[in-house]
Amino acid sequence: MITMLKNVRLVDGISTSARPTTLWIVGDVVSRKGDQAGGRVDAEYDLAGHVVMAGGIDLHTHIGGGKVNLARMLWAKPHEELEKGRRGEGDKPWVGPLSAPVPGTWETGRRYLQMGYTTCIEPAMLPANARQSHAEMQDTPGLDTGGYVVLGNDRMLLRMIAQGAPQEQINDYVGWMVASSSALAIKVVNAGGIDAFKFNQRKLDVDEYHPQWPLTPRDILRTLSRSAEELGLAHPLHVHCSNLGVPGNIESTLATIDAVEGRRIHITHAQYHCYGTQGPYGFSSAAERLAERVNRSSQITLDVGQVLFGQTITLSADTMHQFANRKLAKPSQGIFQDLECQAGCGALPFRYRESQYVHGLQWSIGLELFLRVLDASRIFLTTDHPNGGPFTGYPHLIRLLMDYDFRMSIFDRLHPEVKRVSALGSLKREYRLDEVAAMTRLGPARALGLRGRGHLMEGAVADLVVYREGENREQMFAEPRMVFRRGKLVVRDGEVLGEIPKRVLVSDFARREESLRWGFEARNRKAWIEQYGYTPGVTAVGWDELREGGAEVERAGWDD
Numbered sequence: 001m002i003t004m005l006k007n008v009r010l011v012d013g014i015s016t017s018a019r020p021t022t023l024w025i026v027g028d029v030v031s032r033k034g035d036q037a038g039g040r041v042d043a044e045y046d047l048a049g050h051v052v053m054a055g056g057i058d059l060h061t062h063i064g065g066g067k068v069n070l071a072r073m074l075w076a077k078p079h080e081e082l083e084k085g086r087r088g089e090g091d092k093p094w095v096g097p098l099s100a101p102v103p104g105t106w107e108t109g110r111r112y113l114q115m116g117y118t119t120c121i122e123p124a125m126l127p128a129n130a131r132q133s134h135a136e137m138q139d140t141p142g143l144d145t146g147g148y149v150v151l152g153n154d155r156m157l158l159r160m161i162a163q164g165a166p167q168e169q170i171n172d173y174v175g176w177m178v179a180s181s182s183a184l185a186i187k188v189v190n191a192g193g194i195d196a197f198k199f200n201q202r203k204l205d206v207d208e209y210h211p212q213w214p215l216t217p218r219d220i221l222r223t224l225s226r227s228a229e230e231l232g233l234a235h236p237l238h239v240h241c242s243n244l245g246v247p248g249n250i251e252s253t254l255a256t257i258d259a260v261e262g263r264r265i266h267i268t269h270a271q272y273h274c275y276g277t278q279g280p281y282g283f284s285s286a287a288e289r290l291a292e293r294v295n296r297s298s299q300i301t302l303d304v305g306q307v308l309f310g311q312t313i314t315l316s317a318d319t320m321h322q323f324a325n326r327k328l329a330k331p332s333q334g335i336f337q338d339l340e341c342q343a344g345c346g347a348l349p350f351r352y353r354e355s356q357y358v359h360g361l362q363w364s365i366g367l368e369l370f371l372r373v374l375d376a377s378r379i380f381l382t383t384d385h386p387n388g389g390p391f392t393g394y395p396h397l398i399r400l401l402m403d404y405d406f407r408m409s410i411f412d413r414l415h416p417e418v419k420r421v422s423a424l425g426s427l428k429r430e431y432r433l434d435e436v437a438a439m440t441r442l443g444p445a446r447a448l449g450l451r452g453r454g455h456l457m458e459g460a461v462a463d464l465v466v467y468r469e470g471e472n473r474e475q476m477f478a479e480p481r482m483v484f485r486r487g488k489l490v491v492r493d494g495e496v497l498g499e500i501p502k503r504v505l506v507s508d509f510a511r512r513e514e515s516l517r518w519g520f521e522a523r524n525r526k527a528w529i530e531q532y533g534y535t536p537g538v539t540a541v542g543w544d545e546l547r548e549g550g551a552e553v554e555r556a557g558w559d560d
């Protein structure tokens with residue numbers, strides 16, 4: 001099948017065509033010279049006034065797993081109900097706001113796809129819960145998915161580090177965990193802090209000792225980042241720092257970066273981790289310090305976790321800090337769990353308000369980070385869905401970044417003290433389209449080692465989005481004209497067309513087979529059973545199992 005996109009501007013973060021050109025889709029890949037392919041052109045679209053980008057990649061969005069499911073049980077509506085009420089014959093396709101802060105799988109897949117996102121990664125897959133996470137993602141239509149396995153508060157690992165186990169033995173364990181959960185990378189959440197919480201500890205700083213064992217978060221971060229590097233995982237250690245949301249936490253965030261000793265690191269929802277203690281309420285922005293550090297260290301990537309005003313629900317494995325925030329829940333509900341001594345879980349409804357000093361400043365800190373980090377291919381657009389706000393807020397967020405006057409029109413409505421202490425007004429930068437492509441496609445693809453995605457070079461996966469170029473960037477990004485998945489037109493003017501094949505992205509690191517066959521499980525069965533009370537293979541999710549769910553498995557790594 002050959003499809004021809006004529007008179008369209010190409011924007012991919014590597015280069016932008018100033019003049020309209022022709023892009024070809026041959027089979028399921030992009031071609032710049034499809035006219036030489038020799039086949040019959042099956043479909044032809046004249047796209048004057050449009051731009052084409054690669055499909056969006058969200059590398060941090062909570063779409064599958066235990067706490068996502070808890071949030072769904074609290075609030076989500078069944079999709080049958082949504083479909084019934086959505087439209088009459090001949091009406092515009094339904095592209096409205098989400099029915100709940102964490103919608104069901106059907107709604108999640110459709111809404112991402114309608115916005116032109118094609119690859120979404122669940123960042124907090126607990127080992128004991130990997131099967132459930134994958135199952136929910138498999139049930140999310142239209143998107144390629146993957147997950148990061150959460151380590152760093154699992155008793156087995158903490159014990160090994162505390163007892164001084166050699167790095168090789170720890171790599172053996174980490175490799176088995178990544179392979180057996182069919183994960184794409186390793187995530188660490190408040191290293192050691194979730195476990196310390198169970199010993200009644202309410203904070204654990206980077207160099208503070210764990211209450212039971214002679215180890216610190218710095219030890220955990222160093223050890224896990226070494227494992228990620230030595231195992232050859234394409235994505236570096238994905239870090240939710242210590243002291244989430246705590247004024248002054250910029251110090252522990254910078255200490256976290258130091259803890260990996262020059263290795264690559266991804267700091268997630270960085271907005272929640274760059275706070276100072278200045279100002280009238282002892283809460284201020286330290287975005288400049290973090291951005292300055294990122295600007296001079298090419299091994300650091302960030303996603304922002306932007307706050308958007310409105311009702312949401314916060315979900316985190318960081319039980320320690322979710323518990324600390326329990327009295328701020330709106331409405332006053334909350335769920336806290338420990339999961340198999342591997343990590344925690346906290347779900348709290350939350351409402352971000354323009355008139356509230358802290359919320360307004362959080363909003364401006366996120367934007368400050370976007371504007372101060374100079375390389376758009378190392379800072380990624382996220383709201384940490386649903387924590388800072390729903391993913392459907394991305395088009396609005398893109399407009400905030402591309403349009404200074406629009407940004408200021410909202411800034412002017414905030415608490416008067418926010419306007420006094422924030423430097424946002426002085427940051428006149430406006431993102432260009434190619435920077436938006438770098439931040440939402442090229443950068444995340446590079447950070448995940450997905451070489452065929454995120455750009456429009458010869459042979460790239462033909463996950464493509466066609467946007468009508470317009471002054472109002474929010475509208476432009478909210479309602480793409482067309483979305484292609486692997487060369488097939490799947491969304492046209494908001495209407496989702498037919499069934500879309502799915503892929504699960506798993507890490508194919510060099511020692512994967514070895515990790516599964518002769519690795520940790522075989523050697524440490526007894527110790528595992530003593531620790532957790534069940535055999536290690538019980539929670540393993542094999543590739544066969546993923547295929548049974550209907551998805552193709554795609555190996556992601558350096559060499560693909």
Ligand SMILES: [Zn+2]
Pocket residue numbers: 060062123269384387
């Ligand atoms: Zn998150």
